[in-house]
Amino acid sequence: MKQYMDAIVKPEAGPGLELRQVPVPVPKAGEVLIKIHKTAICGSDVHIYQWNDWAAQHVKPGMTIGHEYVGEIAALGDGVTGFRVGQRVSGEGHITCGHCRNCHNGDIQWCKDTQGVGVDRNGAFAEYLCIPASNVIMIDESLPEEVVSFFDAFGNATHTALMWNLVGEDVLITGAGPIGIMAAGICKYAGARRVVITDLNDYRLDLARKMGVDAAVNTGREDLNAVMKELHIIEGFDVGLEMSGNGHAFNQMLGVMRTGGKISLLGLGDKPIHVDMNYIIGKGLTLQGIYGRKMDNWHQMSYMVQGGLDMSPIITHRFHYTDFQKGFDAMISGMSGKVVLDWSK
Numbered sequence: 001m002k003q004y005m006d007a008i009v010k011p012e013a014g015p016g017l018e019l020r021q022v023p024v025p026v027p028k029a030g031e032v033l034i035k036i037h038k039t040a041i042c043g044s045d046v047h048i049y050q051w052n053d054w055a056a057q058h059v060k061p062g063m064t065i066g067h068e069y070v071g072e073i074a075a076l077g078d079g080v081t082g083f084r085v086g087q088r089v090s091g092e093g094h095i096t097c098g099h100c101r102n103c104h105n106g107d108i109q110w111c112k113d114t115q116g117v118g119v120d121r122n123g124a125f126a127e128y129l130c131i132p133a134s135n136v137i138m139i140d141e142s143l144p145e146e147v148v149s150f151f152d153a154f155g156n157a158t159h160t161a162l163m164w165n166l167v168g169e170d171v172l173i174t175g176a177g178p179i180g181i182m183a184a185g186i187c188k189y190a191g192a193r194r195v196v197i198t199d200l201n202d203y204r205l206d207l208a209r210k211m212g213v214d215a216a217v218n219t220g221r222e223d224l225n226a227v228m229k230e231l232h233i234i235e236g237f238d239v240g241l242e243m244s245g246n247g248h249a250f251n252q253m254l255g256v257m258r259t260g261g262k263i264s265l266l267g268l269g270d271k272p273i274h275v276d277m278n279y280i281i282g283k284g285l286t287l288q289g290i291y292g293r294k295m296d297n298w299h300q301m302s303y304m305v306q307g308g309l310d311m312s313p314i315i316t317h318r319f320h321y322t323d324f325q326k327g328f329d330a331m332i333s334g335m336s337g338k339v340v341l342d343w344s345k
């Protein structure tokens, strides 16, 4: 085993990232060393690249970033059982305490002491990554590696979408970012009647059409109510998935929900959002905040892909990791879906 490896590191407090040689991590007792095959760039990696307030509060310069990946087990720390070297894996990016009330209850996404891979500790944009064995997810060889590389984000979409019954329901998704588009695919697969997605970015709305939405609406210039009428959505949307983090989008959603409708909220904005409580109260809406993924979402994703859900149209760019700057440029342009980096030498 070599001692040094390539890694994409935040070099100092400020914008930018750097490809550097760093030590290969050594798995301690209970840990697994993963050789990375492919990674995908998340919106939060872009925030770390750009060094916004959130990134400045969490990320220590000198750290390797990245948390969306697929690879194979390279070594097992002492005491790790149930895995073998060479096995294909990914990993849950939230490393949790294991003994708080939510961890005990199986709601690891709400752990009080969660640590983010590639945020609070070294991440996956490297040749090797070390994580606790309890975070390692076995990945069946039948699954396409490129798609598995962004299972972490697909998991956010799964968690948000599968919060409610979708069979025969009309769903509004606000925000056609990669996660909103993946959620659209999940809703169609899960049996929704109509899936309508909104954005202000035509490139992304086109990408959403490839995922089979019934309507992709640019609310900057199109009338959502007219689209609803065309689709025979008479009483409003049954289910809303907020995936933009934008206050206008959320208020628009509240206005077009059916009385008794259900909303899950994933989008994180950089500003507080003002809402008209009359909609929530008068319509008896149920709102659920979504953070991260549930461990079961990893299984649901594998089974949905094996059952025929094709997530590959969301991949718009592929680069070798040495060209990571091109990948970040594509993400920052807004003209991208998922950007996948290949770590083969």
Ligand code: NAD
Pocket: 042, 043, 156, 174, 175, 176, 177, 178, 179, 180, 198, 199, 200, 201, 204, 219, 243, 244, 245, 246, 248, 249, 265, 266, 267, 268, 269, 290, 291, 292
């Ligand atoms: P993204 O930023 O790529 O997508 C957001 C989309 O919303 C963009 O395409 C943008 O053009 C669109 N948008 C902006 N204003 C809009 C408006 N008024 N109406 C409709 N659309 C509008 O983000 P993503 O990677 O797809 O993630 C989706 C959201 O989920 C982001 O806000 C992200 O921060 C958040 N997120 C939350 C969690 C969590 O655990 N809660 C995890 C991952 C991502």
Ligand code: ZN
Pocket: 096, 097, 098, 099, 100, 101, 102, 103, 110, 111, 112, 113
């Ligand atoms: Zn915990």
